[in-house]
Amino acid sequence: MDQIEINLLKNRPFERIFQNNISRILDFFIFNQNFNFSTSEISDLSDVPLRTVQRIIPHLVKKEIIKEIRISTKNRVYELNKNSELVEILHKYSIATMNSFIKNTQTTKINKNIIKINDTVDNYTKK
Numbered sequence: 600m601d602q603i604e605i606n607l608l609k610n611r612p613f614e615r616i617f618q619n620n621i622s623r624i625l626d627f628f629i630f631n632q633n634f635n636f637s638t639s640e641i642s643d644l645s646d647v648p649l650r651t652v653q654r655i656i657p658h659l660v661k662k663e664i665i666k667e668i669r670i671s672t673k674n675r676v677y678e679l680n681k682n683s684e685l686v687e688i689l690h691k692y693s694i695a696t697m698n699s700f701i702k703n704t705q706t707t708k709i710n711k712n713i714i715k716i717n718d719t720v721d722n723y724t725k726k
Contacts, residue, residue: 613693620647621655628665628679629686629693635668635678664689 611630613622627645638656642649656677659665666680680686 613689620651621658623647624652624655624659625664625689626693628659628677629690632679632681632690635676637674637676641677 611623611626613625613629623645624641624647627641631644636644638652639649641647641656642652645652647655656665660667660677662685663680663683664686665677668676668678670676
């Protein structure tokens with residue numbers, strides 16, 4: 600995988616627009632909507648500092664974007680609130696953005712290949 604492809608994979612839908620840790624956590628939950636995570640797991644997997652995750656999570660719970668699940672008195676995990684209308688809209692936006700991004704990437708690759716082929720043909724005809 601070349602450097603360009605690696606950078607494109609990190610270009611998540613919400614983070615791409617808002618470029619902040621809240622958007623990175625939203626992307627994380629939308630892409631991992633069938634699982635639940637502790638704050639330390641969220642931090643490790645989303646590359647957001649733990650203290651930042653601990654500060655953002657209560658806000659997302661209050662807005663009913665994610666749900667808190669108590670495993671015990673001390674242990675809590677969080678999951679995407681699939682019953683929220685707002686989450687449904689965010690999910691649709693995420694899918695539409697990713698589809699658009701994939702389409703644009705494919706078009707860019709096709710255009711680059713056409714340029715390479717034309718360049719090769721031009722070089723061949725000059726000989």
